[in-house]
Amino acid sequence: MTLFGRPKLPKIPEDPKAKNKIIYAVVVVLLAVVALISGRLHMEYKPASGGKQADAPFQVHVLDIGQGDSILVIADGHAMLVDGGEPAAAPRILRYLQEKGISKLDYVAATHAHADHIGGLAEVIKAYPPKNIIEPVCAGELLPVTSTYEAYLDAAEGSGARFRALRSGDRFKVGGARITVLAPDTDTAQDLNNLSLVLRVQYGDCTCLLTGDMEMPEEEQILAHKYDLHADFLKVGHHGSESSCSEAFLAAVRPDYAAISCGKDNDYGHPHKETLNRLHAYTDKVYVTAKQGDIVFRYDPATGKRSIATDKTTS
Numbered sequence: 001m002t003l004f005g006r007p008k009l010p011k012i013p014e015d016p017k018a019k020n021k022i023i024y025a026v027v028v029v030l031l032a033v034v035a036l037i038s039g040r041l042h043m044e045y046k047p048a049s050g051g052k053q054a055d056a057p058f059q060v061h062v063l064d065i066g067q068g069d070s071i072l073v074i075a076d077g078h079a080m081l082v083d084g085g086e087p088a089a090a091p092r093i094l095r096y097l098q099e100k101g102i103s104k105l106d107y108v109a110a111t112h113a114h115a116d117h118i119g120g121l122a123e124v125i126k127a128y129p130p131k132n133i134i135e136p137v138c139a140g141e142l143l144p145v146t147s148t149y150e151a152y153l154d155a156a157e158g159s160g161a162r163f164r165a166l167r168s169g170d171r172f173k174v175g176g177a178r179i180t181v182l183a184p185d186t187d188t189a190q191d192l193n194n195l196s197l198v199l200r201v202q203y204g205d206c207t208c209l210l211t212g213d214m215e216m217p218e219e220e221q222i223l224a225h226k227y228d229l230h231a232d233f234l235k236v237g238h239h240g241s242e243s244s245c246s247e248a249f250l251a252a253v254r255p256d257y258a259a260i261s262c263g264k265d266n267d268y269g270h271p272h273k274e275t276l277n278r279l280h281a282y283t284d285k286v287y288v289t290a291k292q293g294d295i296v297f298r299y300d301p302a303t304g305k306r307s308i309a310t311d312k313t314t315s
């Protein structure tokens, strides 16, 4: 039979196609073998940096910025920076945020108005205008009259952020992390350390406590509330000073991991031996930025795995 006068084409035999498939399969297998031998199979090859690797959805980074505090919380790609170290720490913090691929901050928290916590915040707020800036309620007469504090206030007020003073019981969210303010209760404490903004950060069934420079008087205030204080990860109050982490507070927190932020050979003797001993009664996973550099706590709800990595050790 013909179509428009053209003779019917002979049926193309299937053999050549099948042959091609076999050759293709052999080539694929050979390539895979070569890749395996050279150790460059795609699954094993991951770039060391560049933020492309899947990371735990919840992370708390305690930055090594010398004497002071600066803590980055990341939850589902949303970020909050708690404190910004001394003014000299700003370049390090900005570099760190850049390295971690942070493009915006949902929250900046100033735990209290001392220079080793708010010093670097002015530069951070200018470079990363946050959506929200929070600080503790605080009586005006306690606030320092320093150029560092003025610079922080000017940056905060000029940033366009929602700027609020929070107290015990206030709540907010960063990504999937639910954050409760545990303290201060009122603005009537006698000193700034014990007016520190204390945050309980809950992500899935993992809890972290970020405590600023809280000392024992503020710990007692929190204990009086009968909050559930157990924490997988505790950012130890006031750089591990003797005046923080009472027996009663640690008995309520029962930390699995603890991180202390302080400078190498600092003038205050932080962290104090007694505080370390009290912490070691609950965990031997106590890390100090002065010794171990940046400390990163990770939690993955898919596996339930909690882990710590530092510049010098991993566990």
Ligand SMILES: [Zn+2]
Binding pocket: 068, 069, 114, 116, 117, 213, 238, 239
């Ligand atoms: Zn401090």
